[in-house]
Amino acid sequence: MDRVLTDFVKVLRNANVEVSPAETMDAISVIDAIGYANKKLLKRSLAVALPKTLEEKQQFSKCFDAFFSEDFNKETKEKEQPFNDISLNSDLAKHLKEDSQAELMLAIEKAAEKSEIREIKYFTQRSVFTRRILEEMGVGDLENELMQIGAMNSNSLPTETEQQMRNYLNNLREVVSDYVQEQFLLHGDVSGEKLREQIFRSMNMAQIDRSYLHEVHSLVRKMAKKLVNMYSRRKKNYRKGKLNVRKTIQKNWSNQGILFNLRWSYKKIDKPKIIVLCDVSGSVGAYSRFMLMFLFSLTEVISKIRAFVFSSHLGEVTEHFKKGHLEPAIEDALSKYGGGSTDYAQALSDLTSLCMDDIDKKTTVVILGDARNNFGPEKAHLLKGIYERAKQVFWLNPEGKYRWDTGDSVMKTYSAYCTKVFQCGNIDQLERVISTLLRTAI
Amino acid sequence: MTKGPEGQIKKIMNGFAKHKYICSEQLATAVYLATKLEKPILVEGPPGVGKTELANTASLFYKKSLLRLQCYEGLDESKSLYEWRYGKQLLYTQILKEQMQEVLGGAKGLKNSLNRLLKFEDIFFSEEFLESRPLLQALTSEKGSVLLIDEVDKSDEEFEALLLEILSEFQVSIPELGVRKAKVKPLVILTSNNSREIGDALKRRCLHLYIPFPDVKLERKILEARVPEINASLRNQLVSYVQSIRTLDLKKLPAISETIDWAKTLILLNAKELDPQLAKDTLNVLLKYQQDIEIVTKEIPGFISSAAG
Incomplete structure (x- = not known):
């Protein structure tokens, strides 16, 4: 019976429910405790052992219903009228004649197993698999036989037996086709989702359709989370906190064991402190959604963050992003600040006057933009001032490297005052950026 | 049917009901499996649906002492373990x-x-010279205990790591003394409000239970158990009213605890039935934000008429 469970786990994994081997073992002991008999109880029990978030629970519920409907709720009713006067000899004909629905279903499943139905991936493969299963069951032989009978029959009308058999055959085709559809939903559909995810990752962000915003958002959010984890906590000797007995005794043994030089341990938590500037001007128009999404994800996972967007003047959107939902927040930011012509000098001087006090040696400043300054003054000394105060300054440019410093782009001038600059136009690149940050930032 | 898992689960439901905790089958199943498989339960859900109360009730039901550890930022082993x-x-x-x-x-x-x-x-x-704290107490308790680790999402990640050994092996390593193993494995209940995502490692070691807002039937039963003095028609009105408030887009949706508070308020005010004015005046029991109150005030007449009907 464990085979059933592992198959089910595979289906769950396909549906983006992460199930570890340890959890599979748990599920096995759950089933040991309660058995397969009561389906409702089984569902409730597995629901506490396998899925571990609310979304996963919803997925689980769907998968469970689809998967176990196969195994449990087979119609077991017998055929209405058995008929004996048939002279057909092929195996399938016998099965169709004699078997109950349940046995037939079993035969279908066996045939499906042989034709590797679990490998089904795409919508278009359904008819191929239906045919394969039918052939595996011996439909070919039966059809031949029916043809022969038809040929032998001098009457132009088919006999009653023949007609009945053809009906059964058609019925079988329908059942198999339904079965394949069901299997496709279980095994194939979600692989399609994975495939889509792969494509998203390498696609240029300017070209992704807006309707996929949410899928991309969940990917980007994962990245933002990684970034947050790079901040460490450290224990330091300090003048307050908890008495460190071990160290105190060690330090004082030279004073004949009289403890007057006390040692304390005090935990210092380095909270990430990030200031992000996001260019939403006309020149980065196509990318700005992607960058705002990254910005939004950052505000979701980091508490000490200040988020700004700008075309020329800088506008703070921290509160707005923290409270709002993804799409309206992005639309709002775009309509309020977006579309204008870029003026980095203005934005940087705004930043200097707005939150220079907030920038200290623990602050990371991230600038998202293409550094296209419309041939205006660059005022790079402002960025220099920020660079000197902050722990690090990163510049993420959505344009390809070959386009930097062409036309009105002044990437070179600004990159002199950045700890590092990255090209960041799709999710794969974003991931690379983040892993580089992880290596260098600590 | 008293034997077998179904019977056991029924028994838990009835036992909990005796302590005025009305629960869904899902919840009872989780508790049953937790005791059967000796695994901790991680309970998630919106605030006020009875996550903490679950542990209280479990301790009453199993007649074991309740050890409670409230988590907060900066909690470390000296306050939680020893x-x-x-x-x-x-x-x-x-x-x-x-x-x-x-x-x-x-x-x-x-x-x-x-x-x-x-x-x-x-x-x-x-x-x-060892002063044991809740986690160690739970392990060393002779009769077994119910250990409630409340709002584990408020603690730091290091604390989560500390929990891993305790929750999977029911043992702790004290460097100076060696490994301390549990004599009787405690029933462990962790609660989380999802203010921070719990690490996968911790989730893997737990059964996971999500308590949603109750449906109409369950909420009526809960109200009946908790505020028995309220009359049936007012109770039904009240429940369907709260249920319709939950369909609105509010900052904080009213949970069961708020429904109970509100029912008690109405009894204090000697209300026989719900009318718009009364609902408006007592709305601050149910809702905790001014914006929410403003949104709901507009909707009151519609809700009341549908609740009465």
């Missing part, structure tokens, strides 16, 4: 110094004295 009694330890070293002559009595030469000292049983780091 701590050395520094004061006593320091006194001990003082006493030891005075007694030194006795310990070393008669030993001649440095080497002899040192040998005596090494043979001398040192109790500086020993059970006597």
Whole structure:
């Protein structure tokens, strides 16, 4: 019976429910405790052992219903009228004649197993698999036989037996086709989702359709989370906190064991402190959604963050992003600040006057933009001032490297005052950026 | 049917109901499996649906003592697991110094004295000086216990790591003393409000239970158990009213605890049935934000008429 469970786990994994081997073992002991008999109880029990978030629970519920409907709720009713006067000899004909629905279903499943139905991936493969299963069951032989009978029959009308058999055959085709559809939903559909995810990752962000915003958002959010984890906590000797007995005794043994030089341990938590500037001007128009999404994800996972967007003047959107939902927040930011012509000098001087006090040696400043300054003054000394105060300054440019410093782009001038600059136009690149940050930032 | 898992689960539901905790089958199943498989349960859900109360009720039901550990940022092993009694330890070293002559009595030469000292049983780091905190208490309890680790999402990640050993093996390693294993495995209930995503490692070790807002039927039953003095028609009105408030887009949706508070308020005010004015005046019991109250105030007449109907 464990085979059933592992198959089910595979289906769950396909549906983006992460199930570890340890959890599979748990599920096995759950089933040991309660058995397969009561389906409702089984569902409730597995629901506490396998899925571990609310979304996963919803997925689980769907998968469970689809998967176990196969195994449990087979119609077991017998055929209405058995008929004996048939002279057909092929195996399938016998099965169709004699078997109950349940046995037939079993035969279908066996045939499906042989034709590797679990490998089904795409919508278009359904008819191929239906045919394969039918052939595996011996439909070919039966059809031949029916043809022969038809040929032998001098009457132009088919006999009653023949007609009945053809009906059964058609019925079988329908059942198999339904079965394949069901299997496709279980095994194939979600692989399609994975495939889509792969494509998203390498696609240029300017070209992704807006309707996929949410899928991309969940990917980007994962990245933002990684970034947050790079901040460490450290224990330091300090003048307050908890008495460190071990160290105190060690330090004082030279004073004949009289403890007057006390040692304390005090935990210092380095909270990430990030200031992000996001260019939403006309020149980065196509990318700005992607960058705002990254910005939004950052505000979701980091508490000490200040988020700004700008075309020329800088506008703070921290509160707005923290409270709002993804799409309206992005639309709002775009309509309020977006579309204008870029003026980095203005934005940087705004930043200097707005939150220079907030920038200290623990602050990371991230600038998202293409550094296209419309041939205006660059005022790079402002960025220099920020660079000197902050722990690090990163510049993420959505344009390809070959386009930097062409036309009105002044990437070179600004990159002199950045700890590092990255090209960041799709999710794969974003991931690379983040892993580089992880290596260098600590 | 009293035997088998179904019977056991029924028994849990009924037992909990006796302690005025009305639960869904899903919840009872989770509790049953937790005791059967000896695994902790991680309970998630919006605030006020009875996550903490679950642990209280479980401790009453299983007649085991409840040990509660409230998590917060900065919680560490000295407050959750164990701590050395520094004061006593320091006194001990003082006493030891005075007694030194006795310990070393008669030993001649440095080497002899040192040998005596090494043979001398040192109790500086020993059970006597160990102050156990909830987690260790839960493990060492003779009769078993219910351990509630409340709002684990408020704690730091290091604390989560500390929990891993306790929750999977039911043991802790104290560097100075060695491994302490649980005598009787406690029933562990962790709650989380999802203010921070719990690590996968911790989730893997737990059964996961999500308590949603209750449906109409369940909420009526809960209200009946918790506020028995309220009459049936008012109860039904109240529940369908709260249920329709939950369909609105509010900052904080009213949970069961708020429904109960509100029912008690209405009884204090001697209300026989719900009318718009009364609903408006007592809305601040149900809702905790001014914006929410403003949104709901507009909708009151519609809700009341549908609740009455």
